[in-house]
Amino acid sequence: MRDEVRLGTVAGFPVALNWSVLVIVLLLAWGLAEGVLPETAAGHAAATYWAAGVVGALLLICSLLAHELAHAIVARRAGVEVEGLTLWVFGGVARLRGEPPTPRADFMIAVVGPATSLVLALVFGTASLLAAVAGLPDLLIGVAAWLAYVNVVLAVFNLVPGAPLDGGRILRAALWRRSGDRDKAGATATSVGQAVAYGLVMLGLMAFLLGDAVGGLWLIFIGWFLLTAARAEHAVSTAEHVLRGISVAEVMSTPVQVGDADLRVTDFIDRHVLSGRHSAYPVVDAGGAVVGLVTLARLRTLAPAQRGTTRARDVALPLEHLVTASPGEPLAGVLARLDRESGGRALVFDQGRLVGIVTPVDVARALETRALVAQDGG
Numbered sequence: 001m002r003d004e005v006r007l008g009t010v011a012g013f014p015v016a017l018n019w020s021v022l023v024i025v026l027l028l029a030w031g032l033a034e035g036v037l038p039e040t041a042a043g044h045a046a047a048t049y050w051a052a053g054v055v056g057a058l059l060l061i062c063s064l065l066a067h068e069l070a071h072a073i074v075a076r077r078a079g080v081e082v083e084g085l086t087l088w089v090f091g092g093v094a095r096l097r098g099e100p101p102t103p104r105a106d107f108m109i110a111v112v113g114p115a116t117s118l119v120l121a122l123v124f125g126t127a128s129l130l131a132a133v134a135g136l137p138d139l140l141i142g143v144a145a146w147l148a149y150v151n152v153v154l155a156v157f158n159l160v161p162g163a164p165l166d167g168g169r170i171l172r173a174a175l176w177r178r179s180g181d182r183d184k185a186g187a188t189a190t191s192v193g194q195a196v197a198y199g200l201v202m203l204g205l206m207a208f209l210l211g212d213a214v215g216g217l218w219l220i221f222i223g224w225f226l227l228t229a230a231r232a233e234h235a236v237s238t239a240e241h242v243l244r245g246i247s248v249a250e251v252m253s254t255p256v257q258v259g260d261a262d263l264r265v266t267d268f269i270d271r272h273v274l275s276g277r278h279s280a281y282p283v284v285d286a287g288g289a290v291v292g293l294v295t296l297a298r299l300r301t302l303a304p305a306q307r308g309t310t311r312a313r314d315v316a317l318p319l320e321h322l323v324t325a326s327p328g329e330p331l332a333g334v335l336a337r338l339d340r341e342s343g344g345r346a347l348v349f350d351q352g353r354l355v356g357i358v359t360p361v362d363v364a365r366a367l368e369t370r371a372l373v374a375q376d377g378g
């Protein structure tokens with residue numbers, strides 16, 4: 001995602017902040033300063049309420065971070081690679097790469113998030129009670145009590161059994177354990193997620209019609225977000241199911257048409273692009289070693305006037321940014337590694353020799369072929 005600011009590293013995980021978090025901090029601080037706190041702790045100046053509101057909102061963001069961090073730590077312990085944590089308007093996302101190895105790991109990674117939120121609720125709740133007993137300032141008591149309440153809400157909302165919520169992952173783990181089929185369990189969990197999302201949208205519409213405009217819009221908004229996420233995940237898990245058992249060698253384009261890395265771009269276009277039918281060409285140095293990948297998209301970013309003075313290797317995606325694969329490995333694993341930076345393509349090496357390339361077209365064809373075969377088989 002582009003709309004993020006890197007915050008730093010926590011427990012070895014890169015943490016990023018989506019700009020929308022600023023909006024949510026302001027909204028939360030506003031709610032605390034203008035609504036919650038004047039009711040629970042009356043008689044302070046507006047600036048005091050706002051200061052307490054901002055502190056409370058920031059502590060809530062820290063609570064969200066703790067929730068996501070818990071997911072990430074348990075995932076890492078289970079051997080699942082964690083790309084990083086992003087905080088945004090709906091809370092946080094721990095971006096996992098790869099799949100949990102067992103239903104038990106799947107369950108543990110999911111359940112630890114809401115568990116952390118509940119523990120935090122308990123801590124803030126106790127703090128608020130102790131502060132009340134000790135006669136500490138009422139603003140402190142109010143903020144702690146609010147944090148306890150919001151963490152309970154977070155835990156409960158996340159336990160709703162529809163993917164991509166934590167409850168949906170727990171459901172997936174349970175179904176997976178029973179059936180032994182992770183993909184099917186994942187598809188069911190995301191279907192339930194979509195049903196839950198429709199339910200939230202309906203509830204929101206009802207609340208809206210009954211006069212609670214703000215609450216209703218919030219529910220519609222959350223339901224819509226959940227629906228989008230559940231649909232995307234459903235598509236991924238269905239694709240993974242179809243792709244299961246397909247190896248890289250079965251779909252890759254081979255042999256690969258390579259180009260000379262030291263050619264000027266003008267000559268490169270003449271020699272390869274105009275006569276070729278590909279949208280990406282690995283380029284090799286004089287010794288035959290692959291140094292990068294020239295794509296039509298990369299060529300387009302070069303001003304025509306510079307084509308005569310630029311070498312192919314200078315517009316190529318460098319090898320270290322490319323995703324590489326071996327012919328025998330499962331295609332699903334390679335797809336999980338592909339990102340925007342790699343141009344959606346993977347180079348296939350067999351004992352250091354370039355033997356193929358996997359492009360989005362190859363993957364789409366494999367999916368369609370599989371779907372055809374599946375239809376035939378009933």
Ligand SMILES: [Zn+2]
Pocket residue numbers: 067068071113114158166
């Ligand atoms: Zn969670």
